[in-house]
Amino acid sequence: MAKRPGKCIAVFAKHGSSHKQASWRTVVDLLIAHGYTVLVCDDILTARTRNKAEAQAVGYSFASLDTILKKAHKAVIIGGDGTFLGNARKLAKADIPLIGVNQGRLGFLTDIRLDDIDPTLISTLKGEYTSEDRYFLQGQIMRDGVTVADQIALNDVVISRGIVGGMVELRVEVNGTFMYDLRADGLIIATATGSTAYALSADGPILHPSTGGILIVPVAPHALTNRPIVLPQNCSIDVTVIGGKQTGVHFDMQINDRAVVGDHIRIVVNPKPIQLLHPNRYDYFAMLRQKLHWSASLTEVGHRPRGLRDSGHAK
Incomplete structure (x- = not known):
């Protein structure tokens, strides 16, 4: 041909x-x-x-x-x-x-x-x-006024505790306004795309891709009243590391950087x-039904032959 x-x-x-x-x-x-x-x-x-x-x-x-x-x-x-x-x-x-x-x-x-x-x-x-x-999310790690990392993520930016244990302590601001101080295993900042990834396993809501918001989900917070929140797409999120050892900053859980106490992490939505x-x-909802086993009986979950139901989204 x-x-x-x-x-x-x-x-x-x-x-x-x-x-x-x-x-x-x-x-x-x-x-x-x-x-x-x-x-x-x-x-x-x-x-x-x-x-x-x-x-x-x-x-x-x-x-x-x-x-x-x-x-x-x-x-x-x-x-x-x-x-x-x-x-x-x-x-x-x-x-x-x-x-x-x-x-x-x-x-x-x-x-x-x-x-x-x-x-x-x-x-x-x-x-x-x-x-x-x-x-995409655009995430920058700034140390003493110098940018030491600048990465993008389609799913999420995750700030988490190191392997030595203990919690990470973070101060979170939105558009320059103080939101809260957080002690937790970590913090997930996710796109609508990433709302069905790590954020979902941490009890975050699913965002339809057309919503375009930013999702903030604490991971195992010390204060149980720290709940997920959805923010407008045009806001900026500033996270300051105020405590914790070997704090990690992960972009789509594929690119990993380290942050130290005093580091400032700024996250915005990339305009492109x-x-x-x-x-x-x-069909987005058919995809969710199939991947998350919605509408399935307890006996069907994990045992349904691939492609027999709700596979139209993939054809």
Whole structure:
């Protein structure tokens, strides 16, 4: 089939994936068969597999992230939510829509099943999709007036106690106004996207992606009256470390920095969203029903064969 002009698709998979691995090769072969130019991000390669993988590439090319940012029109990310989060951060500055193919467990962000890429992935690439903007958090750690870390997170920024035990002590301000002093195992600042991640396990509410708010959830607070709160998207959150040992600051639980007493952590919503493309039949509530076992009887939870009910969101 002739190449589709202007249709360059970038493919991302988990680092260390074999060049023979069926999952991403199946996606690549399908894209090639439909006439797309395919660039596979070379981040999946290890030093040991690089030369052999590049030599065996037929019909596609391995490319650096810089090349992909310049040439790709859409990106297909294959894996679980962790793989999606990591690659979404890499593509945050580009205007490249993202499509997730689920090879993980839950798959809140990767909503096309691997066994349904033909025809769902192709029809999505051809324009049969629902578009959705998701926003990143921008987090800065400042020490003595100097920025020592500056990262983004699609799910959440988590400030937590160190491995030596004890609680972390934090002062929280919103738009410069004092909110509270907190003693807890940690504090989660999450986007609507991240409301179904760590924040959910800490009894935070689920935010529909269109709400665009910021969620603050204490983790095992010493004062049981410290409750989750949803704030407007345009506010700034300032957290000062006032006590605790080896305090960690985690971005999507993938990038980890240390904070010391006196450090100041400022968190805002990055104004540039990233675009997610869902298949036309995607249904957010069907996704929640399936992933969280809503409407299921107690005997069904954990025993339902995959795909038999409420799988329409992934087709």
